[in-house]
Each structure stands twice: as structure tokens, then as C-alpha cells.
Amino acid sequence: SQQGEEDPQALSIQEGENATMNCSYKTSINNLQWYRQNSGRGLVHLILIRSNEREKHSGRLRVTLDTSKKSSSLLITASRAADTASYFCATVSSNAGNNRKLIWGLGTSLAVNP
């Protein structure tokens, strides 16, 4: 089942610009994760933010979490052509127990043009 909904579905920007992707979810969460998928490859974990955190940074990535709005955003600053990929958010429900099943969104396709 899909819980996360990424917005926009597709994004095209120029190299050097910032890219912002949003994720909305439906139930209370334990944590929210962002993954990147290059064409034809597996997914790569980018960052995990817990329900009691509001913002997290990793290199050029900035993730925010607003649990009152059940939404998260991923900001990539100073984008590069190599950032071209699909980006997925995934949530772990606070009711998941020991299962910790990830619920995935449909992804945002980002194209960074040289």
C-alpha cells in the first residue's frame, strides 16, 4: 500500500538551482526516510528523520518534517547533473511494532539539466 505522496511528480531544473520535493503521509509515523534511485538501479538511502525531529542536514540535502501537517520536504541545494534520479519518501508507522514496515510513495522524478 502507498502512504506517501510525493509532489511534484516530475521536476526539471538547471544545474546550480535548488530542487524541492514534498511528501505527504496519512498516519502517525515513527520516522520518515528519503531514498534516491538512479535509472535502472536500486535505491540508495539518503536521510532518516524521526518524528521528534524537525530538520536534518546531510551535505547538500536538507529535510524538514512537519508532523502536524503530516508532510516532509527534501531540498537539494546547488543541484548537479548527477542528482538526476527519482526520489522516494518512505514512512514507518508508529503502530508498526517490531515489523517496521516501510510504506513508500510514488516518487518524484528530478531532471537536472547541464
Added chain:
Amino acid sequence: EAGVAQSPRYKIIEKRQSVAFWCNPISGHATLYWYQQILGQGPKLLIQFQNNGVVDDSQLPKDRFSAERLKGVDSTLKIQPAKLEDSAVYLCASSLRGEKLFFGSGTQLSVL
């Protein structure tokens, strides 16, 4: 550290044939996942193992799909018989503590 290994990388079969995928997770990772990803969609969990026990197989089409995790390490996913709608990328992932997942490169299956 070595990543999650999957084989084969690509597979083309005709409908009603059988196919098997293999996965070797990162050493020490107790949790192993098989996902199906159809083009343009997010991953769909087929089955989750904790060591060699099944934690979640609620979305596994059990009439045609089967999976096992040998001795709590390697895993195989089988489809028999395959249907056209099984065409997808099959991703294996592993996790140490059930949070951050490490994915293999996937097997792209085409059913003709």
C-alpha cells in the same frame, strides 16, 4: 563493506515459464526484503524475513510466488508460472535494525 548482491541482472521469459532470483544480503543483516517495482511506481513489499522467519508476506501472490531464506542468509524468490503483469524490477534489500535499507541493483524481468 560489500553491498547487497542480486542475480541475474536481467531476465526475459515467456508467460507460464518459471523464474528464480537470488539475493545475498550484507553480512550480519538480519532483515531481508523482496520488493516488486513496476515502472513509474514506488517499491511494493512482497515479503520480509527476519533471519529465516517470515515477518510479512501479506502482498505476496502465494499462488505463483514463493520465497525462502536459506539458513538466514541468502534468499531466493521464485515465480511459477509467470504472467505478463509480473514484468517489473525485483529488488532485494537488507537491514541491520529494520530502519535504513540497503538495496541491491535489482533484477529486471520481462515476461513476453
